[in-house]
Amino acid sequence: MSRDTAWPGEAGGAPSARTARALWGGSAVLVLGVLGTSVIAVGAGTGGRLAGALALVAVQVCALRWVLRRPVAVLGAGVVTGVAVWALFPAVTLTGALLAAQVALCVLSAARPRRVSVTALAGMCALAPLALLVGGPGVVSAYLPAVLLAWTAGQWRGAQRARAAAETRRAVAEERARIAREVHDVVAHTLSVMVIQAGAAEDVFTARPEQARESLRAIESAGRSALGELRLLLRAFRPEAGDPDEEEPALRPGLARLDELTDAVRAAGVTVRLHREGVADGLPAAVDLAAYRIVQESLTNTLRHAGGADEVRLTVTADGERIRITVADNGRTPSARSAGAGSGRGLVGMRERVRMLGGSLRAGPAPGGGFVVEAELPTEYAS
Numbered sequence: 001m002s003r004d005t006a007w008p009g010e011a012g013g014a015p016s017a018r019t020a021r022a023l024w025g026g027s028a029v030l031v032l033g034v035l036g037t038s039v040i041a042v043g044a045g046t047g048g049r050l051a052g053a054l055a056l057v058a059v060q061v062c063a064l065r066w067v068l069r070r071p072v073a074v075l076g077a078g079v080v081t082g083v084a085v086w087a088l089f090p091a092v093t094l095t096g097a098l099l100a101a102q103v104a105l106c107v108l109s110a111a112r113p114r115r116v117s118v119t120a121l122a123g124m125c126a127l128a129p130l131a132l133l134v135g136g137p138g139v140v141s142a143y144l145p146a147v148l149l150a151w152t153a154g155q156w157r158g159a160q161r162a163r164a165a166a167e168t169r170r171a172v173a174e175e176r177a178r179i180a181r182e183v184h185d186v187v188a189h190t191l192s193v194m195v196i197q198a199g200a201a202e203d204v205f206t207a208r209p210e211q212a213r214e215s216l217r218a219i220e221s222a223g224r225s226a227l228g229e230l231r232l233l234l235r236a237f238r239p240e241a242g243d244p245d246e247e248e249p250a251l252r253p254g255l256a257r258l259d260e261l262t263d264a265v266r267a268a269g270v271t272v273r274l275h276r277e278g279v280a281d282g283l284p285a286a287v288d289l290a291a292y293r294i295v296q297e298s299l300t301n302t303l304r305h306a307g308g309a310d311e312v313r314l315t316v317t318a319d320g321e322r323i324r325i326t327v328a329d330n331g332r333t334p335s336a337r338s339a340g341a342g343s344g345r346g347l348v349g350m351r352e353r354v355r356m357l358g359g360s361l362r363a364g365p366a367p368g369g370g371f372v373v374e375a376e377l378p379t380e381y382a383s
Helices: 017-043 048-066 071-088 099-111 114-125 128-135 137-204 209-235 255-267 285-305 335-339 345-357
Strands: 271-277 311-318 322-329 360-365 371-378
Touching: 017 048, 017 071, 017 099, 048 071, 048 099, 071 099, 071 114, 099 114, 099 137, 114 137, 128 137, 137 209, 137 255, 209 255, 255 271, 255 285, 255 311, 285 311, 285 322, 285 345, 285 371, 345 360, 345 371
Parallel strands: 271 311
Antiparallel strands: 311 322, 322 371, 360 371
């Protein structure tokens, strides 16, 4: 991740006023407490020199107000004023005189690209020969580790921010994929049923108007159901609206709505034989939704891809630990469907749902013809 303007933990890359005030307050207290007291201690009785040094300390403290937004400029100001303080009072250690510059280096190391922070680090380390000439090895041995520590602390904080940003991006990508799967499952199934029903209504509109009306009613029912599901999905983006599942439980997709799902397919002219074994009540919401979507996608694939299919066998078995779903049709298996099992968006979505829940899925041509989808989902998934 490019680190060019943001301070760690700030959304949108801009530091908040609260963060800026907190950092300025903490660093100001540190500089005043360490450097200010040192200057007063060693400069007592020096008159003008003490006043000048304290003015330089005040400049450092004021400059730190903009350390989050202008760390390079603040670093430069800290180096210049710090060296000036050290020149006025060599008894003040170089490490203490450049304390504000070290704070700026830490911030710069965390918030800017590494090439910028390394250049700044090299610039501060370049003062070591001057420190060696003026103060001797003892000054250098204290100064260089302090500068390296400030830069390293900034790198660590920047790495923390990068990890947090990566986790946020991953969560956003997963949520987008989940929404895309939901929209695909709702729209693809509903449109498939509506297209088939519309074609059937047109074929019999004149000869059998009552059958045409039944097809139109099925189209209306499918459309209303899809609109309800999409409304619930969109409501998830409005946290102030509360829990959509609690407000409209009848619209929540789940195994309790299998009859409604199979009726829509029957209305399209395909016989659906539904068989249930065991009790599938009280499932975790994620498992219940995944099971429903697997059945929905399998039936949609039968309508769209299984040429000549006139019967689907749907079995849902619950044994208290797992939910087993089998959807088998008797249609012809086009080469694209058999060769690409699992390569289509729908089957990929099913496999991803099952994988996230720790289950298994098999999809492919049946030995005697047709296509079979078999899924197993654990009922103890912790949502």
